[in-house]
Amino acid sequence: MSPASRPLHEYSAENQPNPWLAILNGLVRYPVLIARNRVLVANFANREFYARFKGSVIGPGWALIHPLFLFGLYYVVFGVLFKQRDDPSRPPHWYTLYMFSGILAWTVFAETSIRCCHLLLENGNLIKKVAFPSELLPLHLVVVNLLVFACGLLAFYATAYFVAGLLPGWNLLFLPVVMLVQMVFTLGIGLFLACLTVFLRDTSQIFPIVCQGWFFATPIFWHQEMLKDSWPTVGPVLTLNPMYHIIGAHRVVLGVEPGGLWDVLTTCGHAFVPAFVTFMLGYAFFKAYQHRFADEV
Numbered sequence: 001m002s003p004a005s006r007p008l009h010e011y012s013a014e015n016q017p018n019p020w021l022a023i024l025n026g027l028v029r030y031p032v033l034i035a036r037n038r039v040l041v042a043n044f045a046n047r048e049f050y051a052r053f054k055g056s057v058i059g060p061g062w063a064l065i066h067p068l069f070l071f072g073l074y075y076v077v078f079g080v081l082f083k084q085r086d087d088p089s090r091p092p093h094w095y096t097l098y099m100f101s102g103i104l105a106w107t108v109f110a111e112t113s114i115r116c117c118h119l120l121l122e123n124g125n126l127i128k129k130v131a132f133p134s135e136l137l138p139l140h141l142v143v144v145n146l147l148v149f150a151c152g153l154l155a156f157y158a159t160a161y162f163v164a165g166l167l168p169g170w171n172l173l174f175l176p177v178v179m180l181v182q183m184v185f186t187l188g189i190g191l192f193l194a195c196l197t198v199f200l201r202d203t204s205q206i207f208p209i210v211c212q213g214w215f216f217a218t219p220i221f222w223h224q225e226m227l228k229d230s231w232p233t234v235g236p237v238l239t240l241n242p243m244y245h246i247i248g249a250h251r252v253v254l255g256v257e258p259g260g261l262w263d264v265l266t267t268c269g270h271a272f273v274p275a276f277v278t279f280m281l282g283y284a285f286f287k288a289y290q291h292r293f294a295d296e297v
Helices: 019-028 030-036 038-053 059-081 094-116 134-164 170-199 203-216 234-238 242-254 261-296
Strands: none
Touching: 019 030, 019 261, 030 038, 030 134, 038 134, 059 094, 059 134, 094 134, 094 170, 094 203, 094 242, 134 170, 134 242, 134 261, 170 203, 170 242, 170 261, 242 261
């Protein structure tokens, strides 16, 4: 039977679109999808933000208390008990601000990615609606945690001014660049975890453990100088971690580490390629199995 005489309702493999081309097209059009559904994302973010603090006496104030508590806890452990003091070659109270800035940036990533594990299972009623763009679900968690990060930023500068007289500088204008790279990386991880948890429910138990190990492999309470003598070969390996460079860029824009625009762009550049590759792989994995979500959730 010739293609011209073939019935319109008959299945034809040659007429089916290439799934990988469809995924690539969706990846390119992802920003357009965000813009088209910006009201939906905003409503989800608004609901998530207020649901997080609903019924709480302090309410959104916990967004300030949480990073302050974590900083205080880790500073007592590493700064006091393990005697990680300020380097004489650094400004006064440098280690205090070094640790606080690392905790602040890491918390945004960790909370978003861990929360993504349960995302599709919690929104099963939406997943079963064919027209719902489920690949946008992790985005509202990123937005909410960016708001929490902004609150934590106030706590950071209040602490920085109190202990070291540090005020925001011009580098802070480049913070959106750093946050964009971190958002791309977090979205990639979030899409991968959300999809994987649908088929492997243990993911929601395994990833927090992985995340804790990842925390210690990221320069939050340690820095490269600490590894030069005792672990000279470990330091270069740890620089392969995208969060290594993202947190380093955070410290430059916050004024903890010296540098200007070029330093921010260079540090972000080291993280952008693995961040974008992570996003592409996470998106491709998500889209490849999206058609099975309705049956699994």
